[in-house]
Amino acid sequence: xxxxxxxxxxxxQAGGSLRLSCxxxxxxxxxxxxxxxxxxxxxxxxxxxxxxxxxxxxLYADSVKGRFTISRDNAKSTVYLQMNTLKPADTAVYYCAxxxxxxxxxxxxxxTWGQGTLVTVSS
Numbered sequence: 001x002x003x004x005x006x007x008x009x010x011x012x013q014a015g016g017s018l019r020l021s022c023x024x025x026x027x028x029x030x031x032x033x034x035x036x037x038x039x040x041x042x043x044x045x046x047x048x049x050x051x052x053x054x055x056x057x058x059l060y061a062d063s064v065k066g067r068f069t070i071s072r073d074n075a076k077s078t079v080y081l082q083m084n085t086l087k088p089a090d091t092a093v094y095y096c097a098x099x100x101x102x103x104x105x106x107x108x109x110x111x112t113w114g115q116g117t118l119v120t121v122s123s
Contacts, residue, residue, distance in 0.1 A: 001026065001111060001112055002024040002025055002026035002028070002029060002032060002077075002098050002111075002112050003024065003025045003026065003112065004022050004023070004024050004096045004097070004098060004112055004113065004114035005022070005023050005024075005114060005115070006020060006021065006022050006094065006095070006096045006114040006115065006116060006117040007020070007021050007022075007023070007117060008020040008021050008117060009094060009117030009118045009119045010118075010119070010120070011120045011121075011122065012086055012119075012120070012121055012122070013121070013122050014086060014087055014088055014121055014122065014123050015085060015086065016086050016121075017082070017083060017084045017085075017086065018083045018086065018119060019080055019081065019082050019083070020036065020080065020081040020083070020094055020096075020117060020119075021078055021079075021080055022034070022036075022078060022079045022080075022081075022096030022114055023076075023077060023078050024077045024078065024079070024098065025077070026077070029074060029077040029098075030053055030054075030074040031053045031054075032053050032098040032099065032100070032111075033050060033051065033052045033053055033098070033099050033100065033101050033102045033104060033105050034050065034051050034053075034070075034072060034079040034096065034097070034098055034099075034105070035047060035048075035049065035050035035051075035096070035097045035098075035099065035105035035106075035110065036048045036049050036050070036070060036079075036081045036094055036095070036096060036097075037094070037095045037097060037108075038090075038092035038093065038094045038095070038119075039092055039093050039095070039116075040091060040092040040093075043092075045095070045108070046061060047061060047105065047106060047108070048060070048061050048064055048068065048081070048094070049061065049064065049068055049069075049070035049081060050070065050102055050105040050106065051070045051071070051072055051079065051102075052101070052102045056072065057102060058070055059102065059106070063089075064083075064090075067083065067084050067085045067086075068081060068082065068083050068084070069081070069082040069084075070082075079096065081094070083119070086119075086121045087121060088121045088122070088123045089121075090119060090121050091119060091120050091121045092118075092119060093116040093117065093118050093119075094116065094117050094118075094119055095113055095114055095115075095116045096113070096114040097110035097112065097113050097114070098110055098111055098112045099111050099112075
């Protein structure tokens with residue numbers, strides 16, 4: 001089972017960019033589907049983006065399509081979330097998750113979760 005550590009959060013002005021990283025331990029990173037979720041204060045956790053193992057198929061929440069890009073570097077056991085044109089509504093704690101498949105990630109039934117990194121977008 002992998003362990004996950006997120007980094008890259010911070011404070012940014014609206015319209016700015018941030019790149020989140022999620023470093024995974026373990027030898028089987030390439031086999032895992034990976035996802036980024038977020039949870040804003042008073043709101044439920046939501047899936048932002050996910051990427052499969054193998055083919056690297058991606059999916060995105062409608063609210064971030066065209067602005068966010070998920071990618072992975074299996075050699076570095078790291079998944080990234082490039083966030084552009086950030087909006088105050090993107091303010092949340094962002095969590096990385098690993099699961100057996102995209103369907104598992106979409107269902108929120110990840111095997112492993114990171115500790116989260118806070119992203120704050122000021123207006």
